[in-house]
Each structure stands twice: as C-alpha cells, then as structure tokens.
Amino acid sequence: MSDIVVSSRVRLARNYDDLPFRSKITREQSEECVQRTLDALRPLPQAYSFYPLRDMEANEKRALMEAHLISPDLMEHEDTGAVLIRADEKIAVMMNEEDHLRIQGFSLGDNLTEAAENAFSIDDVLQEQLSFAFDHQLGYLTACPTNAGTGLRASVMLHLPLLTQAKQMGKMNQLAAKLGLTLRGIYGEGSEAQGNLYQLSNQVTLGKTEKEIIDAVAATARQMAEMENVYRGKALDKDEIGFQDQLYRSYGLLTHARRMPVKEFMNHWSNLRLGASMKVLPVTTALCDELLTLAQPAHIQNAAKTILNEKDQDAFRSALIRGKLNGGT
Amino acid sequence: MLCEECGKNQAEVMMTTVVGGQSATRHLCRECLKKYQAGDLQAVLAAILSTMAGKLHLADDEEEIALKCPQCGETYAEFQKTGMLGCAGCYQAFRKELTPLITKVQGRTQHAGRRPPVSEEEQARQTRMEELRSLMEAAVQEENFEEAARLRDELRAMTPAREEKKA
Numbered sequence: 001m002s003d004i005v006v007s008s009r010v011r012l013a014r015n016y017d018d019l020p021f022r023s024k025i026t027r028e029q030s031e032e033c034v035q036r037t038l039d040a041l042r043p044l045p046q047a048y049s050f051y052p053l054r055d056m057e058a059n060e061k062r063a064l065m066e067a068h069l070i071s072p073d074l075m076e077h078e079d080t081g082a083v084l085i086r087a088d089e090k091i092a093v094m095m096n097e098e099d100h101l102r103i104q105g106f107s108l109g110d111n112l113t114e115a116a117e118n119a120f121s122i123d124d125v126l127q128e129q130l131s132f133a134f135d136h137q138l139g140y141l142t143a144c145p146t147n148a149g150t151g152l153r154a155s156v157m158l159h160l161p162l163l164t165q166a167k168q169m170g171k172m173n174q175l176a177a178k179l180g181l182t183l184r185g186i187y188g189e190g191s192e193a194q195g196n197l198y199q200l201s202n203q204v205t206l207g208k209t210e211k212e213i214i215d216a217v218a219a220t221a222r223q224m225a226e227m228e229n230v231y232r233g234k235a236l237d238k239d240e241i242g243f244q245d246q247l248y249r250s251y252g253l254l255t256h257a258r259r260m261p262v263k264e265f266m267n268h269w270s271n272l273r274l275g276a277s278m279k280v281l282p283v284t285t286a287l288c289d290e291l292l293t294l295a296q297p298a299h300i301q302n303a304a305k306t307i308l309n310e311k312d313q314d315a316f317r318s319a320l321i322r323g324k325l326n327g328g329t
Numbered sequence: 330m331l332c333e334e335c336g337k338n339q340a341e342v343m344m345t346t347v348v349g350g351q352s353a354t355r356h357l358c359r360e361c362l363k364k365y366q367a368g369d370l371q372a373v374l375a376a377i378l379s380t381m382a383g384k385l386h387l388a389d390d391e392e393e394i395a396l397k398c399p400q401c402g403e404t405y406a407e408f409q410k411t412g413m414l415g416c417a418g419c420y421q422a423f424r425k426e427l428t429p430l431i432t433k434v435q436g437r438t439q440h441a442g443r444r445p446p447v448s449e450e451e452q453a454r455q456t457r458m459e460e461l462r463s464l465m466e467a468a469v470q471e472e473n474f475e476e477a478a479r480l481r482d483e484l485r486a487m488t489p490a491r492e493e494k495k496a
Contacts, residue, residue, distance in 0.1 A: 021414055127446055145431050
C-alpha cells in the first residue's frame with residue numbers, strides 16, 4: 001500500500017557565487033539575490049506568486065509554513081526572506097533562507113522522482129543564466145558545510161500509526177541511522193509525533209549523486225511502509241471488530257463533535273487516514289491529506305477571515321471537518 | 330558542569346549524536362535539550378560541527394586566531410561558534426580545517442552528481458589550458474626550459490584560485 005507515503009519533497013540548496021552567505025550578507029545584497037532570481041525565472045510559462053515575507057500578515061506566513069511551502073527558518077528572517085510559489089504548489093523557491101536559495105519540489109504520495117524533477121527544472125533555468133558557488137571537489141557550496149555537495153535533501157512524509165502503537169519507532173530510527181538517513185516527527189514537539197506522521201530524509205549530501213540519495217530514501221520509505229502493513233494485517237487478524245471500533249470512534253467524533261482542538265484532531269486524523277487507507281472508513285486518503293493542512297491553526301484563522309479565540313477556533317475547525325466529511329452537512 | 334549550549338544553566342543530560350559513524354557528545358540543560366528534541370536537525374548538525382571543530386583544533390589555538398577569510402572577513406573562530414560559513418571563499422580559506430570535518434560528517438569529500446553547465450568562455454579557457462599544457466610538455470621534451478617556464482606562468486595566470494591545488 002503505497003499511500004503510507006503521504007507526500008514527497010526534494011530541496012536544493014544553492015548560493016550565488018558573488019554574494020556572501022547569510023551571516024555576512026548586506027541588506028542590498030539580499031535584495032539583489034531576490035531580484036536576480038525573479039528576473040531569471042520571469043520567463044517561466046506557469047503562474048507563480050511572489051511573497052516577500054515582510055509584507056505579509058503573521059497568519060498568512062504561518063499558513064505557508066503549515067503547508068510546508070516555507071520553513072520556520074525563513075519565518076525568522078522575514079525582513080529579507082521571500083518565496084516564489086507555483087500556482088499548483090508543486091514548486092516553492094525560498095530566497096534568503098540559510099542559503100540564498102532553497103529550491104523545493106513537491107509531489108503527492110510516494111514520488112520523489114517527480115518532486116526532484118520539479119526542483120531540477122528551476123535549478124536548470126537558473127543555472128543557464130546565473131552562476132552558483134560550486135567547487136569541483138565539494139560540489140555546490142552552502143552556508144553550512146553539512147549541506148555541501150548536491151545540496152539535496154530528499155524527504156518523504158510517512159504515516160505509521162501501527163508501527164508507533166507497537167513501539168517500533170526506535171527500531172525504525174536505528175534502521176534509518178544505519179543508512180545515513182534521519183527519521184523524525186513532523187507535528188508536535190519532542191518525542192511525540194502528532195498524527196503518527198514522520199519525515200524520513202537523507203543526512204549525507206556529498207559524494208553521492210542526486211539519484212543515489214533519492215533512491216536510498218525511497219527504498220527505505222518503502223521498507224518502512226511494508227513493515228507498517230505487516231502490523232496493520234496483524235491488528236486486523238487479532239481483533240477485527242476492535243480495530244474497526246477504534247477507527248469508527250474517531251470517525252464518529254470528527255463527524256459529530258462541535259469543538260475540535262488541534263491536538264485532539266491530530267489523534268483522530270491518524271485513525272481517519274488509517275481507516276481510509278485500509279478501506280474501512282468511507283473517506284479517501286486524498287481528503288484526509290487535504291484536511292490535515294486545512295485544519296491547522298493558521299489555516300483555520302485564514303478561512304474564518306477574522307481573529308478567533310481558541311474556543312471559537314475549535315468550533316470553526318469542527319464545522320470545517322464535518323463539512324468536508326459529510327459532504328456539507 | 331554548565332550546559333555547553335547556553336553556558337548558563339546546569340547541564341543535566343548528555344546528548345550523543347551519531348552521524349556517519351562518528352559520535353559527538355554534548356552536556357545540555359533541559360531547556361536546550363528541548364530545542365534539540367524539537368527536531369531542529371540543522372541546529373544539531375551545526376552544534377556537532379562546532380564541537381568537532383573545537384576538538385580537532387584545541388592544540389593550535391593561536392593559529393586559529395589568525396585564520397580569516399580574505400573575501401568576507403569571517404574568522405575560523407566564528408565558524409566554530411555558529412557552524413556557518415560567511416561566503417563561498419571561506420571553503421578555500423579554511424580548506425585545511427574544513428576537510429576533516431566534512432569527511433567526518435559526510436563520509437566522503439568528492440562531489441558526485443549535478444554540475445553547473447560550462448559556459449562557452451569557460452570551455453574556451455579549458456581548451457586553451459589543454460593546449461598550453463601540451464605545448465609545455467613538448468617544450469620540456471625539447472629541453473626548451475625557458476619556453477616551458479613561460480608556458481607554466483601563462484597556465485598559472487589562467488588557473489582560478491579554487492582549482493590551483495589540482496592544476
């Protein structure tokens with residue numbers, strides 16, 4: 001079942017060879033970085049939106065972060081940070097992040113190759129016109145040497161509720177580490193991974209080709225997905241009604257509750273998606289994945305078009321979820 | 330012992346991170362540990378880098394003080410603190426110091442994969458350099474050392490700083 005991989009992302013770190021890195025860059029030079037990037041990408045045929053962070057409302061910025069289009073790091077550098085996003089949200093080019101450019105390519109589901117092609121398409125256009133810091137030995141040069149070489153980070157988002165429940169995540173962490181990869185929770189702080197969502201990505205960026213890196217992440221993700229499936233099968237064999245009961249209880253709450261705090265949502269969301277993936281519940285995984293972003297706090301505030309207090313946010317969230325799951329009731 | 334991260338609170342936990350088979354241990358207070366647990370991988374790697382940079386070069390501290398990138402003015406001490414370089418030129422200025430660090434973190438030091446396209450100008454330069462190299466070899470064969478030395482100087486003048494070591 002490949003829908004255990006929720007989404008795929010590839011990012012490339014690039015720096016212009018004539019501009020200092022972030023710790024030494026002047027304001028004028030950061031503006032130059034944005035300007036030349038925009039000029040070079042202007043001829044692209046698809047529609048793009050440009051967002052200089054300093055001109056945006058706090059909530060709009062947070063919504064971009066919730067959609068993983070910008071990084072927390074870029075949020076912290078809003079005076080010079082900017083992002084260019086393709087209309088279909090499959091490409092986002094962050095400017096003045098830790099590196100001059102962080103070119104991100106996205107894809108739904110298990111498709112790192114497509115995500116990489118999206119990122120490379122921007123890299124190609126830029127490299128034809130502009131000159132990136134590059135060393136024959138060390139590859140693309142980055143502000144932090146841990147990103148030098150390909151400057152590529154390939155990551156997949158995995159939904160692993162049964163492996164989490166069976167306390168197998170420590171083992172998964174070890175498996176990832178052995179292969180030079182890292183696994184961590186996406187939502188929530190510390191060891192708690194809200195929604196049982198994890199990000200698997202490469203650590204090493206130098207000495208391997210882009211394809212080798214991507215293939216290693218994809219292969220390990222598939223291995224973890226297979227293990228998750230084994231545990232799903234076991235849970236069904238052990239107590240099918242009990243398993244269905246757990247999923248339907250979450251479904252019942254999501255379709256009927258009148259206030260839904262985000263943390264509680266994440267727990268039920270995990271059961272909802274598990275039920276969708278196993279064809280137990282009458283929802284699609286695509287709808288679950290859409291809800292995951294739409295129900296996050298900044299998205300709720302934006303959809304409400306007014307500042308809500310926490311209780312009202314929770315009420316708005318539950319109404320939105322009910323609407324999506326019941327087809328509008 | 331005080332926390333190695335903030336230097337303010339008492340260190341209560343020991344964090345060992347393993348990257349590419351190499352481990353680095355840091356003593357942290359609970360506050361700083363939280364930051365790491367929040368999953369800021371970049372911060373963790375930067376911390377490991379700066380710890381390793383510190384360890385590797387404890388002996389020749391005096392040399393470090395003088396170490397400074399001529400292009401952006403970043404000192405090696407600054408890099409040790411932040412894990413961040415100031416410009417592309419820093420890689421050349423600190424190459425000797427960075428190479429063991431990069432080897433530890435990345436496991437390898439020779440880039441594989443995508444490269445920037447070579448411009449016509451660059452292609453012409455490389456072709457000309459090839460020509461000069463064969464002319465120089467021919468001059469040496471003919472024991473025309475004066476000519477060989479002239480060609481060598483011309484070659485050197487055409488070699489960009491970053492490639493000098495290889496040429």
